[in-house]
Amino acid sequence: AAQAENPGRIVLVDADPAAAAGDGRDAVLAAVTAGDEPQLAVRGTILSVPRLARVTDDGRVPDGTPVFDGEGTVLVTGGTGSLGALAARHLVSRYGVRRLVLAGRRGPDAEGAQELAAELTGLGAVVEVVACDVSDRTQVEALLAAVPDAHPLRGVIHTAGVLDAGVIGALTPERLARVFAPKVDAVRHLDELTRDLALDAFVVYSSVSAVFMGAGSGSYAAANAYLDGLMAARRAAGLPGLSLAWGLWEQTSGMAANTDELTRSRMNRRGGLQMMTLTEGMDLFHAALGSPRSLLVPAKLDLRGVRADAAAGGEVPHMLRGLVRTGRRSAQTGTAQDGELLRRLAGLPAADQEKTLVDLVRGQAASVLGHAGPDGVRADTAFKDTGFDSLTSVELRNRLRAATGLKLPATLVFDYPNPQALARHLHTELFPDGGTAGQDVDEERLRRALASLPLARIRAAGLMDALVKLAALDDSTPATGAFDDADEEMAVAELDVDDLVQLALGDN
Template sequence: MFAPKVDAVRHLDELTRGLDLDAFIVYSSAASVFMGAGSGGYAAANAFLDGLMARRRAAGLPGLSLAWGPWDQATGLAETMDDLTLTQMSRREGRGGVMALKPVEGMELFGAAVGSGQALLVPVKLDLRGVRADAVAGGGVPHLLRGLVRLGRQQAQAVGVGGDERRQLSDRLAGLGAAEQEALLLDLVRTQVAVVLGHAGPESVRAETAFKDAGFDSLTSVELRNRMREATGLKLPATLVFDYPTPMELARHLGDELAVDKASPADPVLAGLAGLDAAIESAASDEEARDRITVRLRELLKAAEAAGGSDGTEGTADASDEDLETASDEDLFAIFDRLN
């Protein structure tokens, strides 16, 4: 890439400096400004053209670099690309807020740029509606488009800011059992994987299929890490999909990192017992009511011991069956208080 871009234009610049030119126009790429992820050499070569035109302008010479976005055509470089490469580029450009230019649109932009007097222009076709939709789905807004994309209140809440994502996700997980938490996190991972790979929905993503077998490369791996970081508020490494190579393993890792307490089957039972205090106290003056309550408490205690395979020595506040048989009402209430 450096030979046809950097070397060629550098020589052309040196050999024409003594000529009276009306224009000196080079074709750069939007990758030199943004959208350059995964194309470091290409982005750097085009950035050289941008810088050289700025230097020519500073020296009083004509110079214009057009950092083109993608064109919708099957000639030139695009002629040698296979369908898979073109599909991946299309998905990537779409998520970056850029659509392909029709030839007539490109020619109109070229005509407008020639007389602009600028050293660098970026003729691209922006898809700001797509950027908004992607942001709501959990993706980030490209930095250079944040002045153009205004999110509504509901959209901003959906995107989240800073640690809000982690708090919102933790709130959703709180009170769920272990299986439900895992299911929610797995659905989150599968949804983001589907977006990165361009699937119609998370149902196309299998929980146990390795990311590398699903089509991930280094670029899409980093993109998934970024999207998961946005969605969870966690600090996640760039090697995330290599460290946790399936959606299920990644979901379990997120659960460990979020460290949300899992609901216990005992929680509703204990909550119900806590509400008995006032009821028992109100019935304490009625001897018949106390007797009925005592019998029922004994039945519940025996049922709990039987369900847990207990021999009666645990969970009874050190009270034996004989003690319970001979205990007074006050003793039983004291045992209940200690259990509660």
Template sequence: SVLPSLSSWRRQSREQSTVDGWRYRVTWKRIADPATARLSGTWLVAVPEGVDATAVTGALTEHGAEVRTLAVAGESRVELAARIREASDEVAGALLLPGGGLTDAVTLLQALGDAGVAAPLWCLTRGAVAVNSAERLAEPEQALVWGMGRVASMEQGGRWGGLLDLPDQADERTLARLVGLLAGDGAEDQVALRPAGLYGRRLVRARLADVPAVREWKPQGTTLVTGGTGTLGAQVARWLAGKGASHLVLASRRGPEAPGAAELREELTALGAEVTVAACDVSDREALAALIAEIPAEHPLTAVVHTAAVLDDGVVEALTPERMREVLRLKVDATRHLHELTRDLDLSAFVLFSSFAATFGAPGQGNQAPGNAFLDAFAEHRRAAGLPATSIAWGPWDSAAGDGGAAGDRMRRHGILVMPPERTLVCLQHALDRDETTLTVVDMDWKRFTLAFTADRDRPLLLGLPEARRVIESVERESAEALTGGIPLAQQLAGLPEAEQERTVLELVRTAVAAVLGHSDLSSIEAGRAFKELGFDSLTSVDLRNRLGAVSGLKLPASLVFDHPTPAAVAAFLRAGIVPDAAAGGAPLLEELDKLEAVLEHGTSDNVVRARVTMRLQSLLAKWNDAGDPAAPASGDEISDDSAPVDVLDDVDRLQDASDEELFAFINKGLGRA
């Protein structure tokens, strides 16, 4: 009779141990002040409308910088790039002052790239983060910039500087610390500057044992689930019904017309819940207010779970104001409306579904991470006002859209593993029982993730995790060994003949391409095959850029595979950067040959055209051999027996203008049919 209880206890213990290992939280660690430093060169300071730049520009000037200010007030990317070109030819660094919103930050980063500015951009905020419970996170909208910046740090390489949050009043000492960070090595790229000192952002474990439960949360009255007919919303609704929810309101754009809505309603009703499936755009304040007003008095609204989202992934370089507005409509506007329309109600839970991309950043999440970073910040903002709020930055659920296809494969290769919904919902229960404010729940293979996450720059965020820190301490050696056998690439190429240099770099590129695409061998990675044909997209392009940048030591552009569309072209570009003489050698010619090879691969079924092309190529090859052979005879000299026969060269030249009949006669002669 004891065995079933023991078995159940063991199963629950194993499950709790698993989900306990998925729980993390962001904290702020006091870090040392930077050394006294001076700036040099021209610093471009972007000043949002209505912002006083005097204190910051004065500090930069006092510490050696030549400051050029640039007013930003909603200009387009093209207009801003033109103004940046006018401001200065050489920029050592760029700064966006507090008050600049997400659109300003994205447009400025894009315009700097368009203007050819390779210097790093630092974004300053005020009130975007709180370093302890005594602080009030005053400006959650400024957290949008932090979410974008974490993505930019992974996509933009050396063009991204960091994120710095200023206090309400920045005194001379704070401004000196600011200059020290700007002039430093960029090791700390997410810092809060406070009168007491500097605080660096860190991720630490949030063990269940360290956060005791304060209640056993259960749904009472009505629970409103936004995005309620979507994949995540439906999972949450089933969980709530299983916990005894008396009334569920599932709101979505299509409501009862959403695929599977009728079946979901029947399923939840069978579990004992009364269910209302409503068509409501929760970013429309009036529509949401009307929906809340219709909730029956006998089942008052006591909990909100906001899962609604619009998925429109994209790299920062490709974002437009329109794309950003569509995503932020549900992340920012809807959250604000839910808050304002329920803050006077006696809620026991106000749950926001964020994403791990808000915690870490992720290539291609430039349009999602900002909104999710806002959710995390807004939970802190709401909690500081004495209201319930819980924002969970989830890793991928195995029933969500992120677990399949190329995106899911990339996450798994980078150590981000999917989590079964039944266990993620256990995590949600734990968070509500402990009335936690923010939490990151993700299943990580820390070795794989850390290797990928730290491939192109230092990531102090992970220094609070022992398992990640161990990898960080050896990441440079392991990454180099993975592609170059532990020998620096420049050292490998030194002293090698050009042909061997080309072969070495090409094999390096092909190996990196295979790793990015998850191939176990190089057979399908043809040197002249276009990256697009190999299956590359914006995310894999950034991944390849980061890998090659880490192993080559070069600062590579985010557009690497678009500017150099084949492995051979990228190899030529890398070799030219490592061995400068290569730039004046054959690299441009090889790139042109790559393009020609790509055209020839498509071929043609027209024999006449094929014959003409063949003859033309033979003629070019003969001329190339003559031009490159110092022993070749001058024009008019006799050609030796081991060279191309004179009559063949003459035939080639004549065939350039031959008629179709003459060309067919030549082909038949060559085939012995004359």
């Protein structure tokens, strides 16, 4: 999450303990910093990077094949919530589970709990809805002890969880604890207290935010990453364990309902994540249940959209680089790397420089908010009144940092509350002298600009004779081949240095 909120600033290295010190470490760090990968694992001299890949080993359970012991009990935590209820219906209708325990903090008092129990009973299942805080070990012990010996526990489906959006800098121990309780604490208790049981399945609901796209959900991403790791540990110990890092659900209630439209739009633009229907989600659950892997990412991706964005100069998220093949990347418009913004501003009057920066801020703000164009963001309207929150503020900061090359704080939008004020700040940072010095191109910069141009381009622009003549001004030798036409010579003589450079660059 910290990486996603601060692109290009953090590299995570999963180091090989054998090469943790000495010359080997220095060589690894040199290789890591030379690349553009935000996460790497080091094993000896091998550097590995994480990638999402399509599952090739088909672990789908054939229809009609028993998954759970017919006489056993399956526990669904968060069982009265929207995802838990969906899983319970699936267990009964598709896998023939006949005994269910649905656990939740409110138990039978939860909204819709009685209707759900009646529905499942009508499908032939024996259902018990229990009030249990699964983050409390004592309550989990009592819950498991109540499962009858005649129908022992055979499966655990953990769907419980709490969302808490916020950038890294806004997190507190209390906010972390609130998110970790139904994820980390609960699953740790369930793992430890069922290790001696003959389970057919132990499935936990994780999140794609623990894999990538974690910006603004640091606590939730971290809690789910714990689930991913614990299921890997269970598999390594010969126990059942499967973590499903779900993408975006199409829901009107539950956790997914708390994911606002702006967040969904951002996840689609930045990571290609699309909303999947409940039916699609349960089909993916069915496809995953028999997999030998400990972690799968059931998600709906718009890879064409990611590819198109990359072709237009955007970046492919590092986790998708194995799924999205792109050609040679063209230079991204308006980035600090190619200096286009500064070239556009150089030579403009200070007032026009500021207006250009206002347009830049409005355009980037509109993109962050998902607007079709800058008209939705007025120069004098406060960012907070246009829908900005802590995460969108960080995203705008990142975009402006890439465009200007400036080091900008995460509090940028709060320090400069509207596009006009922010543009003035950017102008001050870019042109401490007020912008007047930007109208004069120093000699060294001019030499670099001209030296980078192919000779054919200078000749095609009709500037060869003029440049030869100018180059001869430093000595008394007339330039051969200089202008023969007096009018043309006069026209060139009227050009200032900026005009000449812009013509040489082909900016007519």
